Structure formats: structure tokens, C-alpha cells
Amino acid sequence: MWFKRRRNEFGCPMCGRLPVIKGAETEKYHESREVRTTLTVYRLQCPRGHISTSWFSYPAYASSQWKQLVDEYKGKDAKK
Secondary structure: OOOOOOOOOOOOOOOOOOOOEEEEEEEEOOOOOOOOEEEEEEEEEEEEEEEOOOOOOOOHHHHHHHHHHHHHHHHHHHHH
């Protein structure tokens, strides 16, 4: 039997699934100090790849942009 997935308030507007956090690391070499620094960046993305946020240095910033993005989509749906 198929169960309908319950839509979450801040889930993807297209499929209702909650976002997953994606992280990536970049290294930068400073020649003057001869030091490597590692920077981790994060973004939230729909598991099916419908929408995603920009890359941010903190997960909290990505989360707030995700909420704004979902509200934007819901506002567009309400205007139709």
C-alpha cells in the first residue's frame, strides 16, 4: 500500500521532503606565511535536487536562506 508523504512546513515546495545539508572543503595556500587553511562551506538542498541554497560558511545561514526560499515559492503559489 502506498502512503502519501506528509508535506513539511519547510520542506521542498515541489516534493515536500526536508532538505539535506551538503558540505565541501576548499584549501587555500598562503605563500607569504607558507600556511594552508581549510574552509568548509555548506548549503541545503532538496534530496531530489529540485532547489538548493547558495554556499555559506555557516549552516545557520544556509538554513535561513532555505526558509526564505520556501516562503518565496509559497508566495508565488498563493498569487496564482
